[in-house]
């Protein structure tokens with residue numbers, strides 16, 4: 315493994331999770347930021363770098379009483395926060411700032427301080443002209459469109475998607491904060507209410523309120539903070555398309571492959587080094603694409619791998635150990651919670667702790683296969 | 696499907712030839728004068744080689760069903776269930792569309808089935824390119 319790029323010295327989610335009627339979106343962002351600062355033993359006034367998506371970092375800086383020397387508002391969807399971590403590593407190395415807060419807070423369910431649905435794309439945009447008129451408007455009718463081609467290519471059935479739900483509900487049952495803990499069988503998942511065939515309700519994420527934040531510093535400063543540091547040793551980012559219809563190959567994500575390869579190469583790790591994996595799952599097909607495009611499974615083999623229990627509790631590669639976006643929570647831009655679970659696992663404090671885990675990978679998606687970002691964490695440094 | 700109420704495209708200078716073609720019953724693509732790459736959606740340069748001399752070409756209107764999801768969520772102007780589909784044109788490019796002239800059920804929507812374009816008039820400016828199974832009435 316290579317030299318660490320960053321140390322995570324503070325990490326926290328919002329005090330509440332799920333339905334939070336007493337905080338607006340910027341209030342959730344502040345709650346998460348203050349919790350992460352307390353975890354690091356500092357105040358926001360001691361932080362000189364701020365990254366945010368789902369709002370303007372200028373507004374949050376003023377709200378928290380900060381005067382940052384560096385901001386990043388890269389908004390590429392749910393994996394923005396993983397990209398912010400990558401960008402923060404470069405900024406700290408360049409000397410633009412010393413301590414970075416990466417913040418997420420979203421009133422995805424209560425929609426306080428956030429525009430109400432329906433979301434319609436700008437009618438002059440390419441998506442507005444060439445996708446929205448055909449009903450490709452909301453994530454359940456866009457993100458899902460590639461999967462039939464994937465299933466057809468590999469001779470699979472919708473049971474492949476149901477296996478993902480069954481496995482992740484096992485992890486959710488171990489997590490007190492998870493929204494959906496009920497255990498389901500493949501047949502029960504397939505018989506549930508159709509949302510966008512072949513996707514049924516349990517294969518789709520809920521919409522919840524919540525947030526999270528990380529405090530990042532150079533690895534050399536890690537011991538100046540009270541907690542057990544977690545190190546970032548590999549990072550990757552990539553884009554493909556803002557239009558799902560223009561994805562090059564519906565059976566694989568070009569962005570996933572490029573981002574994952576960059577992160578693994580930078581970390582100098584191989585797949586057998588990975589003890590724990592988080593794959594952003596707004597819908598149940600994403601762990602299938604993620605396992606294959608990151609190189610853990612050959613094309614078409616992820617569903618069988620999951621069905622065999624390898625990603626479930628006690629399996630050889632625990633995946634989405636908080637229950638995932640489809641069972642834990644999903645505020646809209648879920649990437650922050652992927653990282654929070656990696657940090658908990660590396661600190662040894664996760665509700666469903668993987669014994670002895672040393673290397674953890676976070677993989678996020680932005681938009682509908684539009685962007686990707688990947689981070690490699692370790693607790694050895 | 697009733698035509699009223701769909702989200703309407705707002706035509707931009709770079710896309711006007713496409714939408715004008717749809718009103719005339721023609722599916723217009725663009726082809727690079729330098730490398731012959733045929734592409735969609737419209738733009739005034741080649742996305743493969745960046746050449747800025749490109750020609751408008753009329754597609755055959757033939758395509759195959761690449762993938763789809765059958766939405767059970769209402770969308771403006773579309774009554775569930777309806778398939779949000781992506782087709783591969785014989786010329787190569789893909790586009791999102793809806794499949795008309797057949798039930799919106801998996802048994803009637805086989806991947807790779809041959810399709811041909813048909814146009815749904817929505818306004819004085821806009822006709823949407825939809826696709827129907829080859830051989831359907």
Ligand SMILES: [Zn+2]
Nearest residue numbers: 727730741744
């Ligand atoms: Zn060209």
